[in-house]
Amino acid sequence: MKFHDGFWMMKEGVSVAPHTTLWDVEKQGDSLILYEATKPIKGRGDTLNCTMLTTVLSSPMKNVVKVDVYHHLGLPRKNVEFTPEQNESFHPLITKNTLTTGNLSVSRELVFSYCGRTLTQRNNVLSGYVTMPEEKRMVEYLNTSVGETFYGTGERFTAFVKNGQSVDIENKDGGTCSEQAYKNVPLLLSSKGYGIFVASYDKVSFEIESEVVDAVQFSVVGERLVYYLIAGHDLKEVLSNYTALAGRVPHVPAWSYGLWLSTSFTTDYNRDIVNSFIDKMHAYSIPLSVIHFDCFWMKGFEWVNFAWDLSRFPDPEEMIRDIHAKGLKVCVWINSYVGQKSPLFVEGLRGGFFLHRSEGSVWQWDKWQAGMAIVDFTNPAAVDWYCGKLKTLLDMGVDCFKTDFGERIPTSDVVWYDHSDPNAMHNRYTDLYNHTVFSLLEKEKGRGNAVLFARSATIGGERYPVHWGGDCSATYSSMAQTLRGGLSLGLCGFAYWSHDIGGFEQTASADIYKRWIAFGLFSSHSRLHGSASYRVPWVFDEEACQVLSFFAKWKAKLLPYLLKTENEAVETGLPFIRAMVLMFPNDPNCLYLDRQYCFGDDIIVAPVMNAEGKGSCYLPEGSWVHLFDGTHVQGPCWVEELYDYFSLPVFVREGTVLLLKGQEERYEVHVYGTIKVAEVLERVQVEYRVKLPPHVCVIEH
Numbered sequence: 001m002k003f004h005d006g007f008w009m010m011k012e013g014v015s016v017a018p019h020t021t022l023w024d025v026e027k028q029g030d031s032l033i034l035y036e037a038t039k040p041i042k043g044r045g046d047t048l049n050c051t052m053l054t055t056v057l058s059s060p061m062k063n064v065v066k067v068d069v070y071h072h073l074g075l076p077r078k079n080v081e082f083t084p085e086q087n088e089s090f091h092p093l094i095t096k097n098t099l100t101t102g103n104l105s106v107s108r109e110l111v112f113s114y115c116g117r118t119l120t121q122r123n124n125v126l127s128g129y130v131t132m133p134e135e136k137r138m139v140e141y142l143n144t145s146v147g148e149t150f151y152g153t154g155e156r157f158t159a160f161v162k163n164g165q166s167v168d169i170e171n172k173d174g175g176t177c178s179e180q181a182y183k184n185v186p187l188l189l190s191s192k193g194y195g196i197f198v199a200s201y202d203k204v205s206f207e208i209e210s211e212v213v214d215a216v217q218f219s220v221v222g223e224r225l226v227y228y229l230i231a232g233h234d235l236k237e238v239l240s241n242y243t244a245l246a247g248r249v250p251h252v253p254a255w256s257y258g259l260w261l262s263t264s265f266t267t268d269y270n271r272d273i274v275n276s277f278i279d280k281m282h283a284y285s286i287p288l289s290v291i292h293f294d295c296f297w298m299k300g301f302e303w304v305n306f307a308w309d310l311s312r313f314p315d316p317e318e319m320i321r322d323i324h325a326k327g328l329k330v331c332v333w334i335n336s337y338v339g340q341k342s343p344l345f346v347e348g349l350r351g352g353f354f355l356h357r358s359e360g361s362v363w364q365w366d367k368w369q370a371g372m373a374i375v376d377f378t379n380p381a382a383v384d385w386y387c388g389k390l391k392t393l394l395d396m397g398v399d400c401f402k403t404d405f406g407e408r409i410p411t412s413d414v415v416w417y418d419h420s421d422p423n424a425m426h427n428r429y430t431d432l433y434n435h436t437v438f439s440l441l442e443k444e445k446g447r448g449n450a451v452l453f454a455r456s457a458t459i460g461g462e463r464y465p466v467h468w469g470g471d472c473s474a475t476y477s478s479m480a481q482t483l484r485g486g487l488s489l490g491l492c493g494f495a496y497w498s499h500d501i502g503g504f505e506q507t508a509s510a511d512i513y514k515r516w517i518a519f520g521l522f523s524s525h526s527r528l529h530g531s532a533s534y535r536v537p538w539v540f541d542e543e544a545c546q547v548l549s550f551f552a553k554w555k556a557k558l559l560p561y562l563l564k565t566e567n568e569a570v571e572t573g574l575p576f577i578r579a580m581v582l583m584f585p586n587d588p589n590c591l592y593l594d595r596q597y598c599f600g601d602d603i604i605v606a607p608v609m610n611a612e613g614k615g616s617c618y619l620p621e622g623s624w625v626h627l628f629d630g631t632h633v634q635g636p637c638w639v640e641e642l643y644d645y646f647s648l649p650v651f652v653r654e655g656t657v658l659l660l661k662g663q664e665e666r667y668e669v670h671v672y673g674t675i676k677v678a679e680v681l682e683r684v685q686v687e688y689r690v691k692l693p694p695h696v697c698v699i700e701h
Contacts, residue, residue, distance in 0.1 A: 001137070001166075001168075001205040001207070001219055002166070002207060002210075002211040003016065003130055003132075003139065003211070003219075004211055004212070007212075013132055013133045014130065014131070014132050015130070015131050016126070016128045016129065016130050016131075016139070017038035017051045017053070017071075017128050017129040017130075017131075018038055018124060018125055018126065018127060018128035019036040019038070019053055019055070019122070019124040019127055019128055020036070020037055020038050020039055020040060020124070020125075021036065021037040021038075021039070021040055021041045022034060022035075022036055022108060022109075023035045023036065023037050023041060023047075023052070025096060025097075025108055027094050027095075027096065030058055030059070030091055030092060030094065031056050031057060031058040031094075032056075032057040032058075032094050032098075032099045032108070033054065033055070033056050033057075034054070034055040034056075034057070034108055035052060035054055036052065036053045036054070036055065036124075037050050037051075037052055038050065038051040038052070038053060038128060038129070039051075051071070051129065053069060053070070053071055053128060053129060054069070054070055055067060055068070055069045055110070056068040056069075057099045057106055058092070058099070059090070059092035059099060059101035060084060060086060060087060060090065060228075060245065061087055061090055061101070061241070061244060061245070062090070062101055062102030062104075062241075063101060063102040063103060063104045063114075063230065063231045063232055063237075063241055064101060064104070064228055064229070064230050064231070064241055064245065065099065065101060065104060065106045065112065065228065065229045066226070066227075066228050067106075067110075067140075067225075067226070067227050067228070067229065068224070068225075068226050069138055069140065069224070069225045069226075070138070070223055070224040070225070071129045071138065071223040071224070072223045073223070073224070075222065075223050075224075076421075077222065077224065077421060078418070078419055078420050078421050078424075079201070079418070079420040079421060079424055079425070079428065080200055080201060080202055080222075080421050080424040081199050081200055081201075081226050082199045082200065082201060082246070082459045082460065083199070084199075084245040084246065096108075102231075103115045103231065103233075104229070104231040106229070109121065109122075109124075110122035110124070112194070112229050112231070114193065114194065114231040114232075115233075119190075119192055119193070119194045119229075119231060120142045120143055120144065120145075120190075120192075120194065120216075120229075121142065121143055122140065122141065122142060122143075123141040123142070123143055123212075123215055126139075126141040126212065126215070126217075127139060127140045127141045129223070130219065135221050136221070136222065136223065137219045137220060137221055137222070138219060138220055138222065138223065138224060138225035139217060139218070139219035139225075140217070140218055140219070140225060140227065141212060141215040141216070141217045142196065142215060142216050142217075143214060143215050144190075144209060144214050144215055144216055145192060147191075148163075148190055148191055148192050149161045149162075149163055149190070149191040149581075149591050149592070150162040150163055150188050150189065150190055150191075150208050150209075150216065151188070151189045151191075151488065151491050151579065151581065152185065152187045152188050152189045152195075152488055152491045152492050153167045153169065153184065153185060153186070153187065153188060153206060153488065153492070154169070154181050154183045154184040154185040154187075154457075154458075154488065154489060154492055155181050155182060155183035155184075155457075155467075155469065155470075155485040155486070155488055155489035155494075156181055156484070156485060156488040157176045157177065157178070157179075157181065157481045157482075157484055157485045158179055158484070159484070159594075160484045160487060160488065160579075160592065160594035161591070161592055161594075162188065162206075162208045163208055163209045164208065164209055164210050165206075165208050165210055166205075166206070166207055166208075166210050166211075167179075167205075167206040167208065168184075168203055168204075168205050168206075169184040169185070169186045169198075169203055169204040169205070169206070169427065169458075170184060170203045170426065170427065171183070171184050171406070171407040171409075171426065171427050171430060171456050171457075171458065172407055172408075173405070173407045173408055173470075173471075175470065175471045175472070175473075175505075176469060176470055176471065176472040176473070176478055176481045176482055176485060177472075177473065177477075177478060177481055181485070182407055182455050182456045182457070182470045183455075183456060183457040183458070183461065183467060183489055183494070184427060184458055185457075185458060185459055185461075185489075185492040185493075186198035186199075186200060186204040186206075186218075186459065187242060187246075187491075187492045187493075188206065188208065188216065188218075189235060189238060189239070189491055191235075191581065191585065191591060193231060193232060193233070193234060193235060193238060193585070194229060194230060194231045194232075194238060195228075195229075195230040195231075195238045195239070195241075195242055196216065196218070196227060196228075196229060196230075197227060197228040197230060197242060197245070197246070198218055198220070198225070198226070198227045199226045199227060199228060199459070200220050200225075200226065200424070201424040201425070201427045201428035201431075201458060201459065202220050202221060202222075202421070202423050202424045202427070203220075203221070203423065203426070203427070204218055204219070204220055205218065205219050205220070206218045221423065228245065230242050230245075234585050235491075235581065235582050235585050236572070236574060236582060236583075239491065239493065239572075239573055239574065239582070240572045240573050240574070242492075242493055242573065243462070243493040243572075243573025244573070246459055246460045246462075246493060247460045247462060247463040247493070248462065248463070248493070248495075248569070248570060248571075248572075248573045249462050249463065249465050249493075249494075249495040249496060249569050249570060249573075250442075250447065250448065250450070250463065250465070250570065251447070251448040251566060251570055252448070252450070252451045252465055252466065252496065252566070253445075253448065253449045253450075253451055254559065254563065255289050255290070255329055256289070256290070256400075256451045256466065256525060257289075257524070257525065257526075257555065257559060257562050258287060258288065258289025258290065258526075258552075258555075258556070259286070259287060259288050259289055259290075259521075259526050259527075259528070259548075259552050259555075260289065260290040260291075260292055260331065260453075260498075260525070260526065260527035260528065260529075261277060261278075261281065261288055261290070261291055261292065261527075261528050261535075261536070262292040262294055262527060262528060262529035262530070262535065263277075263291075263292065263293055263294050263296075263297075263534075264294060264529060264530040264531065264532070264533060264534055264535060265294050265295060265296075265504075265529075265530065265531045265532065266295075266296070266531060266532050267530075267532065267533065267534055269296070269312075270312040270313065271312065271313050271314070271319050274291060274293075274319075274323075275322070277291075277534075277536055278291060278323070278326060278328065280536070280538065281536070282326075284537070284538070284545040284546075284548075284549055285549050285553075286537070286545065286548050286549045286552055287549075287552050287553060287556055288328060288552075289328065289329060290328060290329045290330070290331050290399075290400075291323055291328050291329075291330060291331070292330075292331040292332070292333070292402060292453075292527070292529070293330070293331070293332045293333060294333045294402075294529070295333050296309070296312075297309060297312075297313065297332055297333065301339055301341045301342075301369065301370055302339055302341050302342040302343075303335065303337065303338075303339055303342070303368075303369050303372075304334055304335060304336075304337065304338060304339075304342065304344065304389075305338075305339075305342040305343055305344055306334070306344070306389040306390070306392065306393060307343075316396060317396055317397065320396060320397035320398065321397065324397060329399040329400065330397060330398050330399050330400075331398070331399060331400045331401065331402055331453065332393065332398050332401060332402070333401075333402045333404055334390070334401050334402065334403060334404070334437075335403070335404045335405040335406070336374065336375045336377070336386075336403075336405065336406060336429075336433045337368060337369055337372040337373065337374055337375070337405065338354070338369075338372060338373050338375065339369030339370055339371060339372045340364070340369075340370055340371025340372065340373075341370065341371070344389070345371075345373065347385070348373060348375070348382075348385070349362060349373075351381060351382070351385060352379070352381070352382075352417075353375060353376060353379060353381065353382035353385050353386075354373040354374060354375060354376055354382075355373065355374040355375075355376045355410075355414055355415075355416065356376075356414070356415050357413050357414060357415065358413050358414070358415050363410060363413075363414055367408070368405070368408075374409065374410075375433075376416060376417050377429070377432035377433055377435075377436055378416045378417045378418040378420055378425075378432065379417035379418070382417070383436050386436060387436065387440045390437065390440055391440065391444065394440075394441075394444050394445075399445075400441065400450075400451050400452055400453070401437055401441070401452050401453070402452065402453040402454075403433060403434055403437050403452050403453070403454045403455070404455050405455065405456065406429060406430035406433045406434070406454075406455070406456035407430070407455075407456045409425060409426045409429045410422075410426075411423050411425070411426050427458040427459075428458060430454075430456040430457055430458055430461065431457070431458055431459070431460060431461055433456075434452065434454050434456075434457070434461060434464040435463075435464055437452055437464070438450055438452055438463075438464035451465060451466055452464065452465070452466065453466055453467075453468055453498070453525075453527070454466070454467045454468070455467070455468060455470055457494070461494070462492075462493045462494045462495060462496075462573075465494075465495070465496040466496040466497070466498055466524070466525045467489070467494055467496065467497055467498070468497070468498040468499055468500065468525075468527065469482045469485050469486060469497070469498070469499035469500070470485075470504075471500075471504045471505060471531075472499060472500055472503050472504050472505070473503050473504070473505045473506055474502060474503030474504075474505060474506040474507055474508035474509075474512060474513075474530075475503065475506075475508075475512065476512060476515075476609045476610060476611075478503055479503070479512070479515070479516055479519065479607065479609050480594075480595060480609055482499045483519070483594065483595065483597070483607065484594050486499065486523070486577050486597075487577060487579045487594060487597060489575075490575030490576070490577050490578060490579065490582075491575075491579055491582065493573050493575075494575060495524070495566075495569035495570075495573065495574065495575040495576055496524045496525060496569070496575075496576065497523060497524055497525070497575065497576065497577060498520075498523055498524065498525035498526060498527050499519075499520065499523065499527075500527065500528075500529040500530065500535075501513075501516050501517055501519075501520035501526065501527065501528050501529070501535065502516045502517075502528065502530065502535055503516070503530070504529060504530055504531050505531055506531075507530070507532075507533045508540075509540075510540040510541045510543070510544055511611055513535075513537070513540045513544055514540070514543065514544050514547045514645040515607065515608050515609065515645070515648075516607075517537075517544070517547050517548050517551050518547075518551055518607060518608070518645075518647075518648045519605075519607035520551075521551035521552060521554065521555045522551075522555075522599050522605045522607075522650065523576070523577060524562070524565075524575075524576035524577065526552075526555065543645060546646075547645045547646060550646050556661065557660045557661050557662070558660065558661075559661045560659040560660065560661055560667070560688050560690065561600060561602075561603075561658060561659065561660075561688075562576075562600075563688070564600070564659075564687055564688050564689075565599075565600035565601070567689065568600070568601070576599065576600060577597045577598075577599065578597055578598040578599075578600070579593075579594075579597060579598075580593040580596065580597065580598065580604075580618070580620075581593070582598075583598045583601075584620045587620050587621070587636070589618055589620070589636065590618070590620065593618060595607070595609065595616075596617050596618065596649070599650075601653075602652055602653045602656040602658065603627065603650060603651070603652055603653070603656075604617065604619065604624070604649070604650070604651045604653075605648070605649070605650050606648065606649035606650075607648060608643055608648050608649075612642070613642045613643050613644065613645075614640065614641075614642055614643075615639075615640070615641055615642070615643045615648055615649040616638065616639070616640045616649070617638070617639045617640075617649035617651065618636070618637075618638050618639075619633055619635035619636065619637055619638075619639060619651060620635050620636050621635050621636045622634075622635050622653060622654055623635070623653075623654035623673065624651040624652065624653060624654065625651060625652050625654065625672050625701045626649075626650065626651055626652075627650045627651065627652050628646075628647050628650065629647070630701055632701075633651065639651075652670075652672050652701075653672065654672050654673040655672065655673045655675070656670075656671075656672045656673075657669060657670075657671055657672075657675065657680055657683045657684060657687065658670040658671075658672065659684055659688050659690070662697075666696075666697075667690075667692060667693075667696055667697070668696070668697045668698075668699060669684060669692070669696055669697065669698045669699070670699045670700075670701060671698060671699065671700045671701065672701045673701075677698065680698060
């Protein structure tokens with residue numbers, strides 16, 4: 001939200017009470033408290049009829065400063081702030097003038113420095129308490145530097161570098177081709193090596209050099225603003241520090257890395273069609289891991305009723321057993337809404353399990369499902385009721401759920417069971433929804449064996465994987481949008497990420513479908529899914545079957561590398577799909593790259609996104625080897641070539657020891673560069689955490 005009219009003036013009706021005079025500083029326990037008058041104090045009389053702002057500086061861990069700024073504390077704020085777990089044993093170093101935590105220090109003037117180098121500082125003239133005709137806000141302006149670039153804010157489909165953008169942290173169901181996003185995270189990363197995390201579930205508004213062009217501005221409605229300044233020696237450490245606060249991904253089952261095949265959304269399907277898909281994928285030698293039943297496994301107008309449509313699936317238990325016997329897992333679509341025609345509606349109505357209006361009636365509307373209500377996950381009884389329905393499906397043999405929707409949560413004229421702030425609940429709802437389902441899966445399947453497919457998310461949502469990119473279109477432009485979203489989300493701690501191969505809306509050409517297969521199989525999780533048409537390869541052309549078989553088999557070979565990357569994600573918060581700026585922060589060529597990525601630590605991938613088959617990839621300094629054909633390239637340089645459908649720019653860094661899974665649990669060790677055999681075996685045990693058999697094939701590149 002912008003408050004200024006140009007550089008000199010405020011917008012009509014807008015006024016700000018800024019941090020004008022530092023009146024007093026106190027050290028209380030592990031906090032440094034700044035009392036700031038909003039006008040000059042020249043004498044005792046100036047202390048009367050004056051607004052005071054309070055800034056509390058503290059630190060929950062090394063290299064992280066918490067900034068808590070408030071005007072009036074007496075207003076209710078039920079479940080607005082995200083509160084990380086506290087480390088009671090950690091204590092920052094505090095003097096009258098500074099707070100120091102690790103290598104990060106902040107002065108009483110709010111100048112943030114890391115290892116003696118200034119990162120940013122508050123603009124006291126602009127920051128403060130804003131009053132407008134409609135509402136009141138707390139706003140902070142942090143100065144930026146020449147050439148500084150910013151990233152993050154969730155799964156954002158707009159330009160990858162966020163400079164010049166206005167971003168509202170508000171979950172919306174807007175597809176992938178607009179400024180709206182399903183997954184909004186109030187985290188902004190700077191190329192200077194720090195992050196700004198606004199710890200609020202509310203609609204945080206960012207102006208990223210888009211109002212005052214040498215400042216990042218962020219604001220929230222109300223009288224209090226809480227944010228964290230997170231530093232590190234590079235962006236990877238900043239991201240790791242952030243995920244130590246907000247949460248990191250857990251382990252997921254190894255089978256989830258295989259290929260997921262969906263029935264698609266509005267397609268006509270039944271048990272026979274599903275079986276034919278499975279059998280034909282096998283006939284084409286396409287390894288398949290999961291079969292997903294989308295919405296119409298239930299009857300229309302009854303979403304959700306959690307009951308199979310028996311006219312299409314007369315014996316669901318037997319069908320699931322048959323699918324399991326073929327070595328596949330079963331996923332079913334769900335959401336957190338209950339249509340009025342569903343038999344569960346009356347149950348929820350009687351039990352008080354739905355969101356209510358202020359006058360006591362159930363909140364309903366007709367969008368998506370006629371007369372639908374919203375399950376109130378702030379009500380423990382509603383959580384138990386909802387989980388009980390899901391457990392019936394798990395007992396039937398269902399392995400996981402696709403937790404769709406969760407974005408269209410009303411904020412006006414609503415009352416939550418626990419009286420949470422309605423504005424904060426708009427974003428926070430998805431966290432409760434996915435937490436409910438994922439916790440049940442962990443309870444029933446065991447830790448490390450739980451996985452879901454979620455669309456919406458907010459702060460901490462990475463703890464309930466996996467997330468996919470939402471409703472993209474079947475175009476190359478949408479393919480690029482999707483990747484931008486995944487890169488931005490990865491910079492917010494979401495390590496696992498997927499997308500609809502070939503696009504969700506419309507039907508892709510065979511050309512786009514085959515190019516998207518390569519992109520999809522070089523993602524942490526890979527799913528074929530669409531809207532009104534099937535996404536099985538033979539409906540596109542015969543070659544598509546061969547292309548899908550080729551890349552699906554390659555991903556199966558890369559399983560040890562995927563598990564190695566998973567361990568890094570669980571322990572450090574680093575994503576599978578890593579923006580180039582994250583891995584090569586000192587290479588200025590990487591600041592804006594958004595059509596390629598590092599797949600884990602050692603592989604660079606650049607999906608082909610044009611009908612000509614032209615692949616373009618930047619390789620940083622060092623030696624690189626093409627994964628498929630073994631071509632050696634010396635960086636830094638750009639590689640531009642024409643690629644057929646069985647290849648793309650995919651390069652391995654020299655010095656890599658790549659463990660591949662072969663047939664019948666045999667392994668191949670691929671060595672890139674000159675490395676002694678003894679060192680190779682040691683690195684395999686350390687990096688991959690496996691002990692190789694005495695006889696293993698070692699291949700040098």
